[in-house]
Amino acid sequence: MNSLISLEKVNYQIADQHILHDVDWQIPAGAHITLTGPSGGGKSTLLRIIAAMISKTSGTLIFDGQPIESYDPIMYRRQVSYCFQQPTLFGETVADNLAFPYQIRKQVMDTQRVVTALNNVGLSERTLHQPIIELSGGERQRVALIRNILFLPKVLLLDEVTAGLDENNKQIVHAWLRQLNEQDHVTTIMITHDATEIAAADQLAKVVAGRLEVHA
Template identity: 40%
Template sequence: MMNIMECKNIQLIKNNQTILHDISFSIEAGDSIGIIGPSGSGKSSLFRLLNLLISPTQGEILYKNRNIRDYAPMELRRSVSYILQKTYLFGTTVQENLLYPYQLLNQKPDFHVIRNYLDKANLSINTLEKKNTALSGGEQQRIALIRSLLIKPEIILLDEVTAALDEENTLLIEKLVTDEQEAHHLTLLFVTHNTSQAKRLAKKILYLDAGAIDFWGTAADYFSLKGERDE
């Protein structure tokens, strides 16, 4: 497999505090990487770097062998989608959110594709007419994920998106992402504190501790070395 993204000796310093130190790893296209470690270890900061929301103090991040600073931010974020635990739905209705990707891509809306995603997320087509404020937390998270998938990203960054959800909604979101991986060779990076989720989804584990890499390798090797634990 080819590397779709690569971090080379990344350092991030903020307010004279080192947030990330000497972070180097490569992401293969189609991979599924669990980012784990104690709170405050730099996991979300790493995602913000990969999405060009902030820039490293030192080192470089390559996307398709080009420094991500060479991309226009919106261009990069269409390919590298970042979804936070706290969902943000804009406008008033669900339909406004799910038509937005087509407006962004200057395409005619494909309601067959939208319906297919809604079905996979266990949501009816009537959900389009609902107001954002009428949705549960789980429904909002699924709509935010569908909105991102409609833009057809190559990499998706999920930052504890299921942490506040019940098991049913968690499994729905996981299945939506894994189905997309199989269908479109989507590359997945996800932050989680849930060991069971990491075991279900991750092929590789990146463990951060105090802003440095403590483990980088296969999920099988990680769980063999570390055993059962929730971070």
């Protein structure tokens, strides 16, 4: 199978601190991968490199047949979308946040699509005009996730996004992510420690002390 993303001997260093060592990784298009490992091992760093939020120190990273350096970082990030563990929401209301992806593409917000997305993660249309300070942690996380997928990316990188959610919300988000992967063919890589999520993955990868181990 062709790899959508392929990493070869990727290293990441800050001063003399070696955070990632010679990471080789093939990520097939449409895969649903979970990434685990002890905290401080380099999982988030690895995802941030793939998201072009930071740059690897050495090695090659090929996305869709071309080295990452050949893409404009802004356009690349619209295809390889990173979702933070503890996201902050912008502005005043939920609508300010969900309008942002349209704003940066100089488009008008597609309210129908936004409402559908809210419903898909168990939020109602009313949420749209709610001030962000009134949202619970779980609601914030779901609103943040919707920001990433209003324009479907090819790859969704999720950094422990379900960690702060209760069991019920976790299941809603999990089912929704499965749907994005299976129906919309979004390749997903999620950092998680959740046993159910790990069991549902096509590929299990583990980062320990900056080294990657992959189990198909």
